[in-house]
Amino acid sequence: MRQTELHLSPDDRLTVEAIRAKGTRSAREVNRAHILLALDRRIPEAQVMAVLGVGRMMIWRTRAAYLDGGLDLALRDAQRSGRPRQYDTQAEVRVAALACSQAPTGSTRWTVRLLHEAVRAEPALHPISRETVRRLLKKTASSLGAK
Secondary structure (H helix, E strand, O other), X not given: OOXXXXXXXXXXXXXXXXXXXXXXXXXXXXXXXHHHHHHHOOOOHHHHHHHHOOOHHHHHHHHHHHHHHOHHHHHOOOOOOOOOOOOOHHHHHHHHHHHHOOOOOOOOOOOHHHHHHXXXXXXXXXXXXHHHHHHHHHHOOOOOOOO
């Protein structure tokens, strides 16, 4: 199978060589810089795989990313969307407001367990776990009634 040739521009070549020379980048970026420079020097893929310890798909993806979007796209990972937030800011505010309110009768202050029971009583926040309540409080830096 014939390889698609890759030719780095002079500016890109200087940038790639600087990345290889300095140790301030992540290992993935340095590996990708090595791959780009090896492909620019027409080193066979099999030799690049053996020396760098990467797979053929990594070489193909790095080459395709450079040809499609340039050096920045080839060196860095694409941003990932991640899992969407299950509870919005309003839910966080409601949990924090409840934690700052008067403790239930029979208790001197809120505990995570009591707060969890109170939050689950609200219809919009019904399927929330105790650990999620704890994390929301930690995120808002709320204390459970400590004075």
